[in-house]
Amino acid sequence: MKIIILGAGQVGRTAAYHLAREEANDVTVVDVNDHLLRDLQDRLDIRTVAGSGAHPNILELAGAASADMIVALTNSDEVNMVACQVAWTLFRTRTKIARIRSLAYTGHEALFFDTDTPPPDGAGFPVDVYISPEELVTQYVERLIRYSGALQVLDFADGRVRLVGLKAVRGGPLVGQQLRNLREHLPNVDARVVAIYRAGNSIAPEGDTVIEHEDEVFFLAATEDMRQVMIELRRVDDAVKRVVIAGGGNIGLRLAQRIEDRYQVKIIERDAARARRIAEILRNAVVLHGDAADEELLIEENIDSADVFCAVTNAEEANILSAMLAKRLGAHRVMALINRPAYAEMMQSGSIDVAISPQSVTIGSLLAHVRRGDVVRVHSLRRGAAEAIEAIAHGSRGGKVVGRRVEEIKLPKGATIGAIVRGQDVIMGHHDTLVEADDHVIVFLSDRRHVEAVERLFQE
Amino acid sequence: MSRKHLNLGVIQRILGLLLMLFSVTMLVPAAVSLLYADGQVALFISAFLILMAVGLLAWLPSRRQRGDLRLRDGFLVVVLFWSVIGLAGALPFFLADDPRMTVTEAVFESVSGFTTTGATVLVGLDALPPSILYYRQQIQWLGGIGIVVLAVALLPLLGIGGMQLLKAETPGPMKDAKLTPRIAGTAKALWLVYLLLTTAGVLAYWAAGMSLFDAVGHSFAAVSTGGYSTHDASIGYFASPAIETITIVLMVLGGASFALHFLAWRHRRLGDYWRDPEFRAYLAVLGATTFIAVAVLVWNDVHDHPFTSLRSALFHAVSVQTSTGYTTENFALWPGALPVLLMFTTFIGGCAGSTAGGMKVIRWLLVLRQGTREVTRLIHPNAEVAVKLGDKPVGPRIVEAVWGFFAVYLVVFTLLMLALMGTGVEQITAFSAIATCINNVGPGLGEVASNFRSVNAAGLWISTIAMLLGRLEIFPILVLLSPGFWRG
Numbered sequence: 001m002k003i004i005i006l007g008a009g010q011v012g013r014t015a016a017y018h019l020a021r022e023e024a025n026d027v028t029v030v031d032v033n034d035h036l037l038r039d040l041q042d043r044l045d046i047r048t049v050a051g052s053g054a055h056p057n058i059l060e061l062a063g064a065a066s067a068d069m070i071v072a073l074t075n076s077d078e079v080n081m082v083a084c085q086v087a088w089t090l091f092r093t094r095t096k097i098a099r100i101r102s103l104a105y106t107g108h109e110a111l112f113f114d115t116d117t118p119p120p121d122g123a124g125f126p127v128d129v130y131i132s133p134e135e136l137v138t139q140y141v142e143r144l145i146r147y148s149g150a151l152q153v154l155d156f157a158d159g160r161v162r163l164v165g166l167k168a169v170r171g172g173p174l175v176g177q178q179l180r181n182l183r184e185h186l187p188n189v190d191a192r193v194v195a196i197y198r199a200g201n202s203i204a205p206e207g208d209t210v211i212e213h214e215d216e217v218f219f220l221a222a223t224e225d226m227r228q229v230m231i232e233l234r235r236v237d238d239a240v241k242r243v244v245i246a247g248g249g250n251i252g253l254r255l256a257q258r259i260e261d262r263y264q265v266k267i268i269e270r271d272a273a274r275a276r277r278i279a280e281i282l283r284n285a286v287v288l289h290g291d292a293a294d295e296e297l298l299i300e301e302n303i304d305s306a307d308v309f310c311a312v313t314n315a316e317e318a319n320i321l322s323a324m325l326a327k328r329l330g331a332h333r334v335m336a337l338i339n340r341p342a343y344a345e346m347m348q349s350g351s352i353d354v355a356i357s358p359q360s361v362t363i364g365s366l367l368a369h370v371r372r373g374d375v376v377r378v379h380s381l382r383r384g385a386a387e388a389i390e391a392i393a394h395g396s397r398g399g400k401v402v403g404r405r406v407e408e409i410k411l412p413k414g415a416t417i418g419a420i421v422r423g424q425d426v427i428m429g430h431h432d433t434l435v436e437a438d439d440h441v442i443v444f445l446s447d448r449r450h451v452e453a454v455e456r457l458f459q460e
Numbered sequence: 461m462s463r464k465h466l467n468l469g470v471i472q473r474i475l476g477l478l479l480m481l482f483s484v485t486m487l488v489p490a491a492v493s494l495l496y497a498d499g500q501v502a503l504f505i506s507a508f509l510i511l512m513a514v515g516l517l518a519w520l521p522s523r524r525q526r527g528d529l530r531l532r533d534g535f536l537v538v539v540l541f542w543s544v545i546g547l548a549g550a551l552p553f554f555l556a557d558d559p560r561m562t563v564t565e566a567v568f569e570s571v572s573g574f575t576t577t578g579a580t581v582l583v584g585l586d587a588l589p590p591s592i593l594y595y596r597q598q599i600q601w602l603g604g605i606g607i608v609v610l611a612v613a614l615l616p617l618l619g620i621g622g623m624q625l626l627k628a629e630t631p632g633p634m635k636d637a638k639l640t641p642r643i644a645g646t647a648k649a650l651w652l653v654y655l656l657l658t659t660a661g662v663l664a665y666w667a668a669g670m671s672l673f674d675a676v677g678h679s680f681a682a683v684s685t686g687g688y689s690t691h692d693a694s695i696g697y698f699a700s701p702a703i704e705t706i707t708i709v710l711m712v713l714g715g716a717s718f719a720l721h722f723l724a725w726r727h728r729r730l731g732d733y734w735r736d737p738e739f740r741a742y743l744a745v746l747g748a749t750t751f752i753a754v755a756v757l758v759w760n761d762v763h764d765h766p767f768t769s770l771r772s773a774l775f776h777a778v779s780v781q782t783s784t785g786y787t788t789e790n791f792a793l794w795p796g797a798l799p800v801l802l803m804f805t806t807f808i809g810g811c812a813g814s815t816a817g818g819m820k821v822i823r824w825l826l827v828l829r830q831g832t833r834e835v836t837r838l839i840h841p842n843a844e845v846a847v848k849l850g851d852k853p854v855g856p857r858i859v860e861a862v863w864g865f866f867a868v869y870l871v872v873f874t875l876l877m878l879a880l881m882g883t884g885v886e887q888i889t890a891f892s893a894i895a896t897c898i899n900n901v902g903p904g905l906g907e908v909a910s911n912f913r914s915v916n917a918a919g920l921w922i923s924t925i926a927m928l929l930g931r932l933e934i935f936p937i938l939v940l941l942s943p944g945f946w947r948g
Contacts, residue, residue: 002641026641042531047641063641 001370002067004093005029006053006083007074008036010339011099011133014359015071015366018384020044024452025370028062031074054082056090069095071366077102081125088115088126095369100130101250129369133362137312138254140361141335144354145259145308148240148333149230151216151354154364154379156390156442157421162223163194163379163388163444169234170213180207182232190428191221191229194418194444195386202386202414202446218381220418220442222426240307244268244331246292246322247313248278251337255312260285266301268292270313292322295329304330311336312356316343324351341383360384371451373458376440380448387445388418391458393435400457401441407431409457411443412450418442467533469525474537475544476519478611482545483511486552488598493591500556500591507552514548535939538608538629542928545607546571549599556592559584568912568920569596574603575931576815578687578785578902579923581912585692590673593690597677603931604684604815605654605718606630613647631812631933633823633862639722653721654815657683661710668702682710685816687785687902692910696788701771707786708778715782715810716742737850738811738822745821749777749805753798760795781805783817785902792909799905803892806899817900817930819869823862825849830859868934873898876926883918893919897926 001024005016008031020027027046030053031037037048051058053074064070070087072080080098087093096115100106112127113119143153152165168175173185179193196203197216203209211217211233221229241264245252248269256267256278265285269275272289279287290297292311303309309331311319316338323336335354338344344355360380367378367387377390397403400410406417406429417429421440427433435441443454490504529537546567553559553566561569565581572579573596585593602610608629626643639646661679666672674690681688691697695707713721716739724732733739753773754766763769772789779786780802792799809818826847833845846853873894880890885907892904893915907914912923929937939945 020641026645028641041638045642047638 001069002026002063003028003370004059004062004064004067004070004087006070006072006080007031007099008033008040008048009073009075011359011362012073013040014363015073016040016044016046018363018367018380019370020046022370022451028067030058030062052079054079054086056086059083059087059091064091064093067091067093069093069097069369072096072098074099077105081105081127084127085125095129096127097129097131097366097369098125098127099133100127101132101134106130106132106135129365131362131365133358134250134254136361136365137337137356137358138251138258141251141255141310141312141356142258144335144356145240145243145263145310147226147230148307149234152218152381154381154388156220156377156388156419157426157440159223160421160424161220161419161426161442162226163218163220163418163442164226164230165216165218165381166230166233168211168213168215168217171235172231172233174232175211175213175234177211178207179205179209179211182229185232186225186228189221189225189228190426191219191225192416192418192428192430193217193219194388194416195446197382204414204446205416218444220428220444242266242302242306243308243310244301244303244306244326246309246311246319246326248274248287249312249314251312253278253281255310256282256285266306268297293318293325295325298326298329306331307333309334313337316340320347320352323347327351327353344383357383372455375455375458385446385448387448387451389443389445389451389454390421390440391443391454393437393439393441393458395437397437401435402437402439404435405431406433406435409435411457412445412453414446415450415454416444416446418444466536467525467527467529469522470527470529471533471537471540472518473522473525474529475540476515476517476522478541478607479515479518479544479548480512481515481611482548482607483508483515485598485602486511489552489591489595492594493589496590498589498591500589503552503555504591504595507555510551511548532945534627535936535945538932539936539940541608542574542932546574546924546928549574552592552595559588559592562917564917564920568924570599571924571927572897572902573599573686573688574607575900575927576600576603576681576684576686576783576817577897577900577927577930578681579896579904579908579912579927580688580902581915581920583692583911583913585690594673594677596688597680597686597690600684600686600688601658601680604680604686604714605650609647609650612643613651629932631814631817631820633812633820633826633858633865639719649722650718653718653725654683657710657713657721661706664706664710665703668706669700670698670703678707679710682707682784682786683714683815685711685714685782685784685810685814685900687779687783689786694788695775695786699788704771704775704788708775711778711782711784711786712743712746714784715778715814715816717811717813718815719813720811735850738825741825742811742821745805745808746777746781749781749801750774752801753777753794756796756798757794762794776802777805780901781808781818782810783899783901785896787903787910790909792903792905803895803905806895806901809899817898819865819899822849823865826854826859826862827866829854865933865935868938869898872929872934876922876929880919880922883916883922885915885919893923894926897923898930900927900930 003019003025005012008029016027016029019025029046030049032052034050037050041048049062064087070093072083074080077100084096084098111124113124114128115126147153150164150166154163193205195218196205243263243265245256245267248267256265267285268288268290270291275287275289303326309326311323313319319336323334327334333353335356336352338355344357347355364379368375374392379388393401395402419429419442420427486504486508490501493500549570550566553561553569559582568581606629639649658679661683662675665675665679677690720736750773754770757769757773758766775788776791806818808824809820810816812820812822829847836843836845847859877890877894880894889906889908893908896904
């Protein structure tokens with residue numbers, strides 16, 4: 001697929017990295033900053049064009065005439081929207097994805113239309129999909145807070161099924177037991193363990209696999225059963241009551257707004273003017289003006305009784321340090337927003353409970369559009385090494401997927417069919433489950449390099 | 461995690477693979493030998509087997525080595541690769557009974573082929589077995605657009621690090637331009653253009669009356685601006701205006717940027733050539749040299765007819781400046797400053813990203829623009845003047861790099877020339893031998909006007925090194941010689 005990425009910022013670079021490492025994609029990155037581009041071109045097998053991404057001549061230089069997809073990820077909503085408009089009007093680019101952050105725009109759905117199903121009057125911006133990294137990250141963090149103990153919580157089939165990754169802890173009823181005992185422990189719940197990582201290495205989960213202390217376990221279950229399964233793998237965590245958020249930026253504020261009615265929320269912001277501004281917006285949350293890495297402030301605000309401490313400022317180093325400090329001062333569970341994969345790896349193995357990588361949260365929504373076959377959703381896991389895919393099975397009986405039992409489907413190595421969603425029903429993927437047409441099939445791939453084999457299965 | 465700052469395992473794997481890839485090319489002259497029944501089949505098959513075995517030996521123990529090539533690895537791979545291929549290509553020459561060649565001569569002939577220099581130590585070409593003649597043409601063709609480019613196009617093994625390799629091999633000051641998003645795609649595009657030009661050349665030569673064997677051989681060596689011929693008298697053997705015209709066109713095209721060819725072809729716009737400032741300057745220099753040469757030749761009554769002078773002047777101006785080195789007569793005997801003037805045009809050479817040698821037109825253009833900028837600044841001390849190519853400004857980093865290149869080129873040239881004179885070669889021969897080698901031309905002046913037979917063994921090694929330095933534009937080799945590279 002020929003892809004043009006506009007913007008070589010944090011999000012653009014990650015997108016370029018993930019898309020270019022797949023053999024099938026030809027990636028061109030456009031940015032106004034020549035230095036950023038040169039640096040990027042040295043590291044990735046991509047082409048770069050310097051200039052403003054919304055200008056028709058620059059888009060033409062970048063090969064818009066033959067591009068299949070344009071992804072506008074600059075930090076200006078307006079540039080992104082105009083770029084999509086230009087690409088559609090002049091070049092008829094099929095898929096147009098724009099990063100649009102401001103709620104002022106995204107609040108009006110009528111502003112945008114999908115060019116596959118254009119409105120009769122043709123009014124609006126031809127943006128097929130808009131993503132807001134901040135919004136995605138906020139939702140993600142919110143789910144992590146709700147499922148205390150989870151490292152990752154990912155939605156499938158509009159939230160009917162969830163994939164949860166968590167660390168097994170001694171004391172959980174299933175820890176030290178074989179996987180097949182899960183069914184005896186929870187006779188009324190259907191769940192499926194799709195992957196186990198022990199000391200960073202993937203282990204294929206079989207019936208006789210024994211879950212050990214510190215294993216990272218990924219399982220799929222219907223959303224309403226989630227909590228019961230989690231309890232099997234670690235001691236019961238008390239329900240979350242008190243949440244401290246460090247950083248009142250875009251993400252911090254949105255997060256506070258979403259959760260302030262459910263939990264007792266304190267939010268720490270360094271900038272006095274910003275602190276006043278968010279205090280005006282928030283209704284229940286307590287806004288504190290100060291430094292999140294200030295020991296005294298944290299102690300004064302009873303950090304030791306906080307259930308969750310969540311550092312989401314723009315500066316990842318500050319996030320790491322304040323989260324480590326909060327942990328040492330007694331916060332029950334600390335999370336930090338960390339951009340660099342290397343930092344995330346270092347931190348999650350020790351001093352910080354959950355390292356939130358905004359890139360892998362965002363990239364999934366892009367990957368769903370480059371996957372061939374009818375792919376609804378893609379989640380990138382373990383810093384891009386693994387992937388979870390929700391695809392729709394098409395075709396007639398006797399095809400590659402439809403009309404076959406799970407055990408008959410030729411999956412590549414390391415791939416597991418975790419669950420099937422049929423209409424409103426969630427069915428876990430057992431070896432004899434029959435796949436029907438239009439089922440949403442959720443596949444877990446422990447090695448992303450086999451993704452093409454999975455794509456082929458779901459292509460007609 | 462490795463503590464080593466060079467990824468030697470990966471380098472070994474790549475070199476092994478490339479050697480195996482190269483060994484396969486030995487099968488073509490073997491087939492030619494079968495066709496002409498000249499008795500060299502065993503020679504090329506044994507060369508194939510030996511190189512394949514050496515390649516396998518290098519590849520097998522390192523085949524599981526993974527990891528990306530980093531900048532440093534790239535330099536090492538390119539330099540090693542050109543040296544190894546130069547040596548490997550010498551194998552058939554060394555093994556052959558006819559001609560009998562020493563190791564030195566065989567390596568010189570092979571490196572001269574791969575670097576598209578075209579200087580030779582062989583005489584009596586017309587009597588050599590056809591398969592060996594063909595083999596000489598083939599290595600020129602392989603070396604023309606670059607062996608790494610070929611490897612990147614054929615093997616998807618180089619990944620991201622492949623760009624570092626391409627950069628180290630591609631001639632010219634600006635190396636970041638990619639024609640397609642993927643390097644493999646860019647390399648394939650370049651080879652496609654190269655292949656098309658060569659095919660067109662074969663057909664044209666054939667139509668003009670060459671035998672198919674000669675047509676293939678000369679098209680190989682003209683498009684690659686190499687200059688090997690299957691005849692001692694070079695293109696002069698054919699004594700045909702049509703063949704000379706075809707040769708001129710092929711050489712001019714081979715000396716122009718292949719990226720430009722590709723873009724003009726994709727856009728179906730000939731105007732792209734004219735809009736390219738480097739191409740215009742390239743033609744202008746060719747035109748000026750031809751004009752001076754015609755004037756001098758006619759003034760001195762060198763030929764019977766002014767038209768013959770024009771024909772010969774144009775042919776040699778193009779042949780020498782594009783660093784091809786085809787001849788129809790001995791231009792070293794031309795009157796006055798003409799032979800030395802031609803030698804100087806080889807320092808200008810062809811366009812960046814072409815198969816030609818020399819310092820490249822674009823670099824001279826940038827230096828010239830710098831010069832005019834200084835003049836403007838003297839007249840208007842407060843003027844803000846940008847160095848531009850066409851409409852595009854050129855960053856100070858590139859201009860600096862061009863100056864650095866000039867300085868290093870001249871120093872290296874002087875040192876090599878002194879070294880060659882040290883081996884007992886007289887001055888004009890030494891000057892022209894190093895100029896012709898470092899600029900990858902072929903023929904020189906004095907004793908090396910038609911071949912390098914009279915040069916001693918030490919002199920041949922110095923010339924061999926000059927050819928490699930010129931082909932890789934000096935810096936990759938200089939990098940390897942700097943202690944900082946090895947210190948990590």
